[in-house]
Every structure is written in C-alpha cells, then in structure tokens.
Amino acid sequence: MNPNNSLVKIELKVPLCCQDCEETVRVQLGELEGVKDVNVDLSIQKVIVIGYNHVKLEPSTVLNSVKKVKNRAQLWIPSRIN
Numbered sequence: 001m002n003p004n005n006s007l008v009k010i011e012l013k014v015p016l017c018c019q020d021c022e023e024t025v026r027v028q029l030g031e032l033e034g035v036k037d038v039n040v041d042l043s044i045q046k047v048i049v050i051g052y053n054h055v056k057l058e059p060s061t062v063l064n065s066v067k068k069v070k071n072r073a074q075l076w077i078p079s080r081i082n
C-alpha cells in the first residue's frame with residue numbers, strides 16, 4: 001500500500017441551521033489544500049472531511065478554516081459507549 005494515497009478522516013461538530021450553512025461550510029473547506037471530500041450531516045450537525053494524508057492535513061487546520069465561517073465549530077468528540 002502506497003502511503004501517499006492514504007486518506008485521513010477529520011470529524012467536526014459545526015452548528016448548522018440550514019442548507020445555506022451547509023453550503024458555506026462545504027465551499028470553505030473545499031478550498032483547503034489537501035481536502036478530497038466534505039460530507040455534511042445536517043441532522044446531527046456533523047461535518048466529515050476526507051483529506052489526503054500526504055498533504056498532512058491536520059484537524060487543527062480544518063477546524064481553524066471552518067471557524068472562519070462558523071466560529072462555534074469544534075472537533076467532533078466521539079460519544080462513549082458505556
């Protein structure tokens with residue numbers, strides 16, 4: 001497996017009220033270097049960014065970018081399974 005082709009997944013919690021918000025976030029993150037795909041689940045306010053690992057896309061980079069349009073965004077914290 002070529003590590004240059006591997007992908008990273010970065011999950012964020014972003015307050016999104018409507019499809020306009022979704023589109024804003026998609027456009028913002030789509031312009032970020034190393035981003036391959038942006039998936040948005042409006043119902044749970046979750047944004048999943050798929051990036052190219054070789055660009056070394058960091059969660060903090062993605063978070064700072066999305067904060068420019070949605071300043072209450074935060075990294076997604078996986079819910080615990082008890």
Ligand SMILES: [Zn+2]
Pocket residue numbers: 016017018019020021022
């Ligand atoms: Zn909205």
